[in-house]
Amino acid sequence: xxxxxxxxxxxxxxxxxxxxxxxxxxxxxxxxxxxxxxxxxxxxxxxxxxxxxxxxxxxxxxxxxxxxxxxxxxxxxxxxxxxxxxxxxxxxxxxxxxxxxxxxxxxxxxxxxxxxxxxxxxxxxxxxxxxxxxxxxxxxxxxxxxxxxxxxxxxxxxxxxxxxxxxxxxxxxxxxxxxxxxxxxxxxxxxxxxxxxxxxx
Amino acid sequence: xxxxxxxxxxxxxxxxxxxxxxxxxxxxxxxxxxxxxxxxxxxxxxxxxxxxxxxxxxxxxxxxxxxxxxxxxxxxxxxxxxxxxxxxxxxxxxxxxxxxxxxxxxxxxxxxxxxxxxxxxxxxxxxxxxxxxxxxxxxxxxxxxxxxxxxxxxxxxxxxxxxxxxxxxxxxxxxxxxxxxxxxxxxxxxxxxxxxxxxxx
Amino acid sequence: xxxxxxxxxxxxxxxxxxxxxxxxxxxxxxxxxxxxxxxxxxxxxxxxxxxxxxxxxxxxxxxxxxxxxxxxxxxxxxxxxxxxxxxxxxxxxxxxxxxxxxxxxxxxxxxxxxxxxxxxxxxxxxxxxxxxxxxxxxxxxxxxxxxxxxxxxxxxxxxxxxxxxxxxxxxxxxxxxxxxxxxxxxxxxxxxxxxxxxxxx
Numbered sequence: 087x088x089x090x091x092x093x094x095x096x097x098x099x100x101x102x103x104x105x106x107x108x109x110x111x112x113x114x115x116x117x118x119x120x121x122x123x124x125x126x127x128x129x130x131x132x133x134x135x136x137x138x139x140x141x142x143x144x145x146x147x148x149x150x151x152x153x154x155x156x157x158x159x160x161x162x163x164x165x166x167x168x169x170x171x172x173x174x175x176x177x178x179x180x181x182x183x184x185x186x187x188x189x190x191x192x193x194x195x196x197x198x199x200x201x202x203x204x205x206x207x208x209x210x211x212x213x214x215x216x217x218x219x220x221x222x223x224x225x226x227x228x229x230x231x232x233x234x235x236x237x238x239x240x241x242x243x244x245x246x247x248x249x250x251x252x253x254x255x256x257x258x259x260x261x262x263x264x265x266x267x268x269x270x271x272x273x274x275x276x277x278x279x280x281x282x283x284x285x286x287x
Numbered sequence: 288x289x290x291x292x293x294x295x296x297x298x299x300x301x302x303x304x305x306x307x308x309x310x311x312x313x314x315x316x317x318x319x320x321x322x323x324x325x326x327x328x329x330x331x332x333x334x335x336x337x338x339x340x341x342x343x344x345x346x347x348x349x350x351x352x353x354x355x356x357x358x359x360x361x362x363x364x365x366x367x368x369x370x371x372x373x374x375x376x377x378x379x380x381x382x383x384x385x386x387x388x389x390x391x392x393x394x395x396x397x398x399x400x401x402x403x404x405x406x407x408x409x410x411x412x413x414x415x416x417x418x419x420x421x422x423x424x425x426x427x428x429x430x431x432x433x434x435x436x437x438x439x440x441x442x443x444x445x446x447x448x449x450x451x452x453x454x455x456x457x458x459x460x461x462x463x464x465x466x467x468x469x470x471x472x473x474x475x476x477x478x479x480x481x482x483x484x485x486x487x488x
Numbered sequence: 489x490x491x492x493x494x495x496x497x498x499x500x501x502x503x504x505x506x507x508x509x510x511x512x513x514x515x516x517x518x519x520x521x522x523x524x525x526x527x528x529x530x531x532x533x534x535x536x537x538x539x540x541x542x543x544x545x546x547x548x549x550x551x552x553x554x555x556x557x558x559x560x561x562x563x564x565x566x567x568x569x570x571x572x573x574x575x576x577x578x579x580x581x582x583x584x585x586x587x588x589x590x591x592x593x594x595x596x597x598x599x600x601x602x603x604x605x606x607x608x609x610x611x612x613x614x615x616x617x618x619x620x621x622x623x624x625x626x627x628x629x630x631x632x633x634x635x636x637x638x639x640x641x642x643x644x645x646x647x648x649x650x651x652x653x654x655x656x657x658x659x660x661x662x663x664x665x666x667x668x669x670x671x672x673x674x675x676x677x678x679x680x681x682x683x684x685x686x687x688x689x
Contacts, residue, residue, distance in 0.1 A: 095499070097296070097312060111499060111516050112313050112331070112514050112516070112532070114312050114313070114330055124581055125581070126580075126581065128534075129516055129534050129552075130313070130331055130349075130514070130532055130534070130550075132329075132330050132331070132348050141581075142579055142581035142582055142583075143579060143581070144579040144580060144581060146552075147534050147552050148331075148349065148367075148532075148550065148552065148568075150330075150347075150348050150349065150366050150367075159582075160578075160579050160581065160582035160583075160584075160585075161579060162577050162578050162579040162582070164570075164572065164577060165552050165570055165572075166349075166367060166409075166550075166552075166568060166570055168365075168366055168367055168408040168409040168426065168427075169408075170365065170366075170407070170408045170426055174423070174451070174454075174455035174456055174457070175363050175365060175405045175407065175423070175455060176361075176363050176403070176405050176454060176455040177343055177344060177345040177361050177362060177363040177403070177405070178327075178345060179325055179326070179327065179342075179343035179344070179345060179361065180343055180361035180363070180403050180453075181343075181361075182361075182403065182421075182453040182454050182470065182472075183361075183403075183453070183454050183455055185454075185470070186454060186455070186469070202578065202579070202582050202584065202585075204577045204578050204579070206572070206577065207570040207571075207572045207612055208409065208568075208570040208610065208612045210408055210409045210426045210427035212426060220584075222576070222577070225570065225572055225612045225614060225630065226570075226612035226630035226644055228426065228427035241644060241645075242427055242442060242443045242644045243442075250576070252582075252584040252585070253576075253578065253584050253585045253587075253588060254576035254577060254578040254585055254588070255576055256576070268588070269584065269587075271584075298497070298513060313514050313532070315513050315514070315531055331514070331532055331550075333530075333531050333532070333549050349532075349550065349568075351531075351548075351549050351550065351567050351568075367550075367568060367610075369566075369567055369568055369609040369610040369627065369628075370609075371566065371567075371608070371609045371627055375624070375652070375655075375656035375657055375658070376564050376566060376606045376608065376624070376656060377562075377564050377604070377606050377655060377656040378544055378545060378546040378562050378563060378564040378604070378606070379528075379546060380526055380527070380528065380543075380544035380545070380546060380562065381544055381561075381562035381564070381604050381654075382544075382562075383562075383604065383622075383654040383655050383671065383673075384562075384604075384654070384655045384656055386655075386671070387655060387656070387670070409610065411609055411610045411627045411628035413627060429627065429628035429644075443628055443643060443644045444643075
């Protein structure tokens, strides 16, 4: 591991950027943002004070990670994915809405993207949603409800159309069991959702 | 009020940026753009010559306000909202389309976002649409038709699923009357749409 | 023709940028990207090594053209259009997915946008799709299947709702023939799709 690489045009104001992480052109990481080790943060990104990014995360270009958003280890965020942290937005400068923005408790709603999940290009994640580990959100999907671990969701609003392996490949279940054609991982489909079999974890 | 704050990496070429307005990193305001007072313009924004932004407007990161687009006072624009100003786009450099781009009258279609409205993350606003005052466009919605004042619209194409208060909170109408649970504003639902009651204006 | 114009804040690392092309503020063209002549590349764009952009192309602001994406001559790309080049994305830094990213053949899927096509604001183009010549993809559409030449597609997922002329105008077919009300081009509708009549090519 090496210390972080910061592109000469990037603004890295945070003191908490992990070893081996690279921050590319015209990106801006605010003081108070936490970014883990060995991440890749593309051009034109923005990470706000209070946002949390784990280790081994890939942020493609044009992403903004707001306060209240947490990306766990190994998450993939495609280009221009949109997080939100307010369910009833108004301009805080609008007199009729100003009161609500005087305290964070009144408007800030957190979002959690769990380990190894992938968010496709331009996906929109409504505040308050949890995307489960190793789930995949298709490009252009608008996620309004929680996404189960290993689920594949697409559309506006996003609906589940399948299941995916830890490696990202689609899983075909037969009699509630599936083996990944790509990496060989094996899974069971139960009432609680998809579970990796112990020997393949 | 104070004079505008321009981040050292921002390009503010316009002479018409109002008092107290802040322009953040890597944003670009072209000469001939008009921006009002007490606005907040996030990172990576672009405001074109001929665009008009009122007072107390919040532009989250990654927004582009084109010529032909007018944002009235107190509007909220979530991250990466997309305005358009051409209904039949082609590259103006394409020989078969070049003629249409020789005069603005042939292609430029205006858009108006009225006072206090909010446009959610990644919403797309088709040129020629008017979004009424205090309306809310949900994140990821594609707005192809006018939006009534106080309407809440979502989806692709956007459809109305409810009504919202000036403060942003959803309104529940009973017998054509509603009182906001957040700010106490009272409203009537008429054939012409939602009207704020006089004493609560 | 003149040599390319590069805005002082832009990073143009490629040696293959054609005559007369303009690259605007905060954009980044990587070494190994190929950009043709007489293009206009707006603010906050990114063109990756291996991407190919033809002549007379208009890239509005905020676009990213990845390796594997080819834009033919005269293409229009509205603001924040999203290309992709991987159908099963994961963070390449995730141990369970790392192997797939060791060789491009395992994940890179190409996309081709043919001559004179237009991609509306915020459209999402799934990797592997071909958009035919002079087609128009509506703003906010999510393109998951090939788009025929001259087709107009909208929605998520995108579906064809009409046909358009080379100049961008909608075509109304009567008995399988149409004449453009804007530029006078004439077309036939056959089993193979829309064909420009010989004398109007």
